[in-house]
Amino acid sequence: MLNTVFNYIDENFERFISDLKDICRIPSIAAQNIGIMEAADKLKVMFENAGLNVRVLKVDKGNPLLYAEYKPRSYKKTLLFYNHYDVQPPDPLDLWVTPPFEPSIRDGKIFARGVADNKGNIIARLKAVESMLNVLGDLPIAVKFVIEGEEEIGSPSLPSYVKSYGSMFSADAGIWEFGYRDVSGRPVITLGVRGIAYFEFRVKGPRVDVHSGEAAIIPNPAWRLIYFLNSLRSDDGRILIDGFYDDLKPVEKEDEDLLKSIPFNDEEILKRLDIRGFVGGVRGFEALKAMLFNPTCNIDGLYSGYIGQGAKTIIPSYAMAKVDFRLPPGLTCQSLLEKLRRHMDKYGFNDIEVSLLSGYEAAKTDLKAGIVEVSISSAREIYGLEPIVYPISSGSGPMYLFVNELKIPMVSVGVGYHESNNHSPNENIRLEDFKLGIKHIVKIIDMMGRM
Amino acid sequence: MLNTVFNYIDENFERFISDLKDICRIPSIAAQNIGIMEAADKLKVMFENAGLNVRVLKVDKGNPLLYAEYKPRSYKKTLLFYNHYDVQPPDPLDLWVTPPFEPSIRDGKIFARGVADNKGNIIARLKAVESMLNVLGDLPIAVKFVIEGEEEIGSPSLPSYVKSYGSMFSADAGIWEFGYRDVSGRPVITLGVRGIAYFEFRVKGPRVDVHSGEAAIIPNPAWRLIYFLNSLRSDDGRILIDGFYDDLKPVEKEDEDLLKSIPFNDEEILKRLDIRGFVGGVRGFEALKAMLFNPTCNIDGLYSGYIGQGAKTIIPSYAMAKVDFRLPPGLTCQSLLEKLRRHMDKYGFNDIEVSLLSGYEAAKTDLKAGIVEVSISSAREIYGLEPIVYPISSGSGPMYLFVNELKIPMVSVGVGYHESNNHSPNENIRLEDFKLGIKHIVKIIDMMGRM
Numbered sequence: 090m091l092n093t094v095f096n097y098i099d100e101n102f103e104r105f106i107s108d109l110k111d112i113c114r115i116p117s118i119a120a121q122n123i124g125i126m127e128a129a130d131k132l133k134v135m136f137e138n139a140g141l142n143v144r145v146l147k148v149d150k151g152n153p154l155l156y157a158e159y160k161p162r163s164y165k166k167t168l169l170f171y172n173h174y175d176v177q178p179p180d181p182l183d184l185w186v187t188p189p190f191e192p193s194i195r196d197g198k199i200f201a202r203g204v205a206d207n208k209g210n211i212i213a214r215l216k217a218v219e220s221m222l223n224v225l226g227d228l229p230i231a232v233k234f235v236i237e238g239e240e241e242i243g244s245p246s247l248p249s250y251v252k253s254y255g256s257m258f259s260a261d262a263g264i265w266e267f268g269y270r271d272v273s274g275r276p277v278i279t280l281g282v283r284g285i286a287y288f289e290f291r292v293k294g295p296r297v298d299v300h301s302g303e304a305a306i307i308p309n310p311a312w313r314l315i316y317f318l319n320s321l322r323s324d325d326g327r328i329l330i331d332g333f334y335d336d337l338k339p340v341e342k343e344d345e346d347l348l349k350s351i352p353f354n355d356e357e358i359l360k361r362l363d364i365r366g367f368v369g370g371v372r373g374f375e376a377l378k379a380m381l382f383n384p385t386c387n388i389d390g391l392y393s394g395y396i397g398q399g400a401k402t403i404i405p406s407y408a409m410a411k412v413d414f415r416l417p418p419g420l421t422c423q424s425l426l427e428k429l430r431r432h433m434d435k436y437g438f439n440d441i442e443v444s445l446l447s448g449y450e451a452a453k454t455d456l457k458a459g460i461v462e463v464s465i466s467s468a469r470e471i472y473g474l475e476p477i478v479y480p481i482s483s484g485s486g487p488m489y490l491f492v493n494e495l496k497i498p499m500v501s502v503g504v505g506y507h508e509s510n511n512h513s514p515n516e517n518i519r520l521e522d523f524k525l526g527i528k529h530i531v532k533i534i535d536m537m538g539r540m
Numbered sequence: 541m542l543n544t545v546f547n548y549i550d551e552n553f554e555r556f557i558s559d560l561k562d563i564c565r566i567p568s569i570a571a572q573n574i575g576i577m578e579a580a581d582k583l584k585v586m587f588e589n590a591g592l593n594v595r596v597l598k599v600d601k602g603n604p605l606l607y608a609e610y611k612p613r614s615y616k617k618t619l620l621f622y623n624h625y626d627v628q629p630p631d632p633l634d635l636w637v638t639p640p641f642e643p644s645i646r647d648g649k650i651f652a653r654g655v656a657d658n659k660g661n662i663i664a665r666l667k668a669v670e671s672m673l674n675v676l677g678d679l680p681i682a683v684k685f686v687i688e689g690e691e692e693i694g695s696p697s698l699p700s701y702v703k704s705y706g707s708m709f710s711a712d713a714g715i716w717e718f719g720y721r722d723v724s725g726r727p728v729i730t731l732g733v734r735g736i737a738y739f740e741f742r743v744k745g746p747r748v749d750v751h752s753g754e755a756a757i758i759p760n761p762a763w764r765l766i767y768f769l770n771s772l773r774s775d776d777g778r779i780l781i782d783g784f785y786d787d788l789k790p791v792e793k794e795d796e797d798l799l800k801s802i803p804f805n806d807e808e809i810l811k812r813l814d815i816r817g818f819v820g821g822v823r824g825f826e827a828l829k830a831m832l833f834n835p836t837c838n839i840d841g842l843y844s845g846y847i848g849q850g851a852k853t854i855i856p857s858y859a860m861a862k863v864d865f866r867l868p869p870g871l872t873c874q875s876l877l878e879k880l881r882r883h884m885d886k887y888g889f890n891d892i893e894v895s896l897l898s899g900y901e902a903a904k905t906d907l908k909a910g911i912v913e914v915s916i917s918s919a920r921e922i923y924g925l926e927p928i929v930y931p932i933s934s935g936s937g938p939m940y941l942f943v944n945e946l947k948i949p950m951v952s953v954g955v956g957y958h959e960s961n962n963h964s965p966n967e968n969i970r971l972e973d974f975k976l977g978i979k980h981i982v983k984i985i986d987m988m989g990r991m
Binding site: 120242243283285287294295296297299300301302303304305306307308309311312313314315316318319322324326358361362363364366367368369371376379380383384385386387388389390391392393394395396398399400401402403404405408409411413415446447482483484485512 | 571693694734736738745746747748750751752753754755756757758759760762763764765766767769770773775777809812813814815817818819820822827830831834835836837838839840841842843844845846847849850851852853854855856859860862864866897898933934935936963
C-alpha cells in the first residue's frame with residue numbers, strides 16, 4: 090500500500106518542488122517584520138487545498154500562528170508537527186550566488202533563504218499528508234501542524250499560544266522542526282534541545298564620549314564591562330557564578346551510550362575552523378559530550394566606542410555585550426537570572442544593566458518513547474542507512490513548551506544535509522533529501538497507525 | 541609702536557577673517573586623504589604673499605610639510621611655530637548647524653571644521669607676522685613655521701621630516717599648536733604634552749563565525765580578549781604590567797605648585813558628565829593631579845561578533861580592542877612595548893596580535909625657560925587677565941620631536957575657548973579671541989626681540 094503512496098510522491102515531485110519554490114519566494118523575515126501575513130496566508134491555502142482544517146491563530150502582537158489538523162473518522166493516535174514559516178534575514182546578500190528569494194535549482198539542489206530552515210520541512214510534511222490522503226483516502230492517525238512565525242526571533246509569543254491553545258495542540262507524539270543527513274548520508278535524529286538564556290549587558294559611562302586624556306579620572310564603561318565579563322567565566326569554560334551547576338542533571342548512562350555511536354571527527358573540526366584546540370583541552374568523545382551536555386557562557390557580541398580604522402582617543406559613553414548561556418537539562422533561565430543577580434550584588438556589579446532577550450529551558454524526549462523507535466526504524470528503511478541519534482542538540486529552541494509542558498514526546502527529523510547553510514548565504518537542500526524526507530514522514534505516520 | 545600694529549590688526553580684521561574662511565573651506569582630512577595638496581598650496585600662497593620664504597617639503601609617502609621663514613637682516617633670536625593644516629573628519633554631519641566646510645559667522649563666532657584645530661592658529665600667527673612686517677617693515681626676531689599635514693592621524697611622517705630637516709627647524713623657542721580661554725576668559729598656557737601609545741589588539745577565533753551551540757568546545761576570541769584586557773588594569777586605574785611604573789618621574793614640587801593655581805571644579809565635571817565619581821575615588825586637587833600626571837590605560841573601542849538589534853547566537857571569528865596608554869614624562873612607548881611583550885609571555889597571551897598605531901613620548905618645557913615668562917606676561921597684558929598655566933596637557937602630541945630632540949623650549953597658546961568643540965560638530969572660535977590671539981603673538985615676538 091505504501092508503495093502506491095511513494096509512487097504518487099515520485100510522480101508528483103515536480104509539483105511539490107514548485108509549491109516549495111512558491112513559499113520560498115515570500116521573504117517572511119520576522120526580524121524585519123516583512124512577508125509575515127503573506128506567508129501565513131499562502132500556507133493557509135496550501136494546507137486547505139491538501140484537505141486539512143486550518144485556523145490562523147493570533148495572540149496580542151504576535152505573528153499569526155498557523156494551526157492545521159486532519160482527523161480521520163476513527164483514530165487512536167495523534168501526531169503533532171512543529172515548524173515555523175519565518176526565516177533568517179538573508180544578508181550578506183553579496184555572498185548569494187542567486188538571489189535569496191528567487192529559488193534556484195542547481196546540481197540537484199534548491200537554493201533559497203528558508204528552504205532548509207524551515208520551509209522545506211513544512212512542505213515535506215504537508216506533502217506526506219497530502220499524498221496519503223490522495224492515494225489512501227484517509228490517514229491512519231490524526232495529524233496537527235503548529236507553524237509559528239517568530240522562531241528566528243526567539244518565539245516570544247509561543248508561550249502565549251501554548252497557554253491559550255495548549256489543549257488543542259495535545260498529541261501522543263510530535264516531530265520537531267529540523268533534521269539533516271550527515272557527511273556520510275546517514276539521517277540524524279535528535280531527541281531534544283538545550284535551553285538558552287540570551288542576555289544583553291550594558292554599562293553607562295559619561296553622558297558623551299570624553300577625550301581619553303581624562304582617562305585617569307573619568308570612569309570608562311568598557312573597563313567595567315571587561316571586569317564584569319571576566320568574573321563570569323574562566324578560560325577553561327567553567328562558569329564562575331555561585332551555584333550555577335547546582336541543578337545540572339548528570340549525563341545519563343543511556344545518553345553516554347548514544348554518544349558513543351555518534352561519529353565525531355575532532356581533527357576535521359580543528360582543521361576546518363583553523364583552531365589549535367578545544368576549550369579546556371578536551372578531545373574525541375569528551376569533546377562531543379562537552380559540546381552537547383556542558384552548559385556554556387558565550388560572548389556573541391561586544392561593542393564600545395570607536396571601532397573604525399586607525400586611532401580615536403575617547404572614553405566611550407557606553408559599552409555593551411551580548412552573552413548567551415546554553416542550559417542543559419536541569420538548569421533554568423529563571424534560576425540563572427536569580428544567581429546572576431546575586432553574583433552582581435556580591436561583586437559590586439550593580440552598574441551593569443541586564444536585559445534577558447530570550448530564554449528557553451531544555452527539553453529531552455525519553456529514549457524509550459514510542460516515537461523514538463518509530464523514527465529510527467522508519468529512517469533506517471527509507472534512507473537505507475543506520476540513523477545517527479543525538480540525545481540532545483547543541484542548539485536550542487522552544488521545544489520545552491511541547492515536551493515539558495504539554496507532555497508530548499518529540500523527535501526531530503528533516504530534509505537538510507550537512508551543507509544546508511542554515512542562517513548563512515546559499516541556504517539549500519538536496520532535491521533527493523526533500524523527496525526522502527516526504528517518504529520518511531509517510532512511513533512515520535504509517536508506523537504510528539500500527540502501534 | 542606696537543599700538544600701530546594693533547591698529548593695523550583692527551583695521552584689517554575683516555580681511556583676516558576672510559582669509560581664515562578661505563583656508564577653512566578646504567576639507568583637508570588626512571584620515572580620508574582629501575584636500576591635502578589643495579590646503580598646502582593655498583597656505584604656500586598666503587605665506588608668500590605675507591613676505592615669507594616658503595618651501596613645501598616632502599618625505600616618502602608623507603603629506604607635504606609647509607615650511608615658511610622670515611629672517612630679518614639682523615636678529616638674535618628665532619621663534620618656531622608648530623601647526624598642522626589637516627583636520628578631523630567632520631562626522632556626524634547631521635549635528636552641524638551649518639556645513640563643516642562652509643565657514644559661517646553667528647553670534648560673534650566662526651564655525652567650521654578645523655577653525656579651532658588648527659587653522660585659526662595658523663592664520664592668527666601668519667597675520668601677526670604680516671601685520672608687523674607691513675607696519676614696522678621688519679621683525680625683531682626670525683620666525684619659522686612648521687605646518688604639517690598628518691597631525692590628526694598621529695603625525696606618522698613628522699619624525700622623518702625632523703630627521704631630514706631638523707637643522708633647518710632650529711630655534712631658540714617655539715609656540716605649540718593650541719591654546720584656549722577657560723570659562724572665566726582666562727587664557728590657558730600649556731608647557732607640555734603627555735606621551736601616548738595607541739594599540740590595536742586583535743584575537744583570531746574560528747575561521748568563520750560558528751553557531752554558539754558549540755561554545756563548550758570552540759574557543760571564543762572575545763573571551764580571550766576579555767581575559768587579556770582584564771590582566772592589564774585594575775578597577776582603581778592601576779596598570780598591572782610588571783615594571784610599568786619603574787621609570788615614571790615623580791611630580792616636581794614646582795609643578796605641584798602650578799597645579800594649585802589651576803581652577804578645577806570637580807563637582808561641575810561630575811554633574812556635566814553624569815558620573816558618580818572619579819577613578820580611584822580621587823577628588824579636588826588629587827583628581828587634577830591624577831588627570832595630568834597619572835599614566836592611563838584606556839579602552840577607546842571594543843568589537844566582536846554581532847552588535848545589532850536582538851539576538852544572534854555565534855562564536856565570533858575575531859575580537860578587537862583599541863587601547864591607549866597616556867605616558868607622563870619618563871615613560872616611553874618603546875619601553876612599554878617591551879614590558880607588554882613580557883606581560884603577554886608571562887600570562888600566556890601570545891595569541892593576542894598587537895599593533896602599535898601611533899606613539900609619542902611626553903615633552904615638557906622647563907618653567908624657567910624664557911619663552912614661558914614671555915608667554916605669561918604677554919598674555920596678562922593682551923587679555924587683561926591672569927593666565928592659567930598647565931605644566932602639562934592631559935592630551936598628547938608630537939612635541940617631543942622639538943622639545944626633546946631639537947631642544948627647543950615650547951609653550952602652547954592659541955585662539956580657542958572652552959566651547960570650541962575641537963574634534964566635534966560645530967567646531968568654532970570667537971572672533972574676539974581670534975583678534976586677541978593675533979595680538980598675543982605680536983606681543984610675544986616683540987618681547988622676544990627685547991630679550
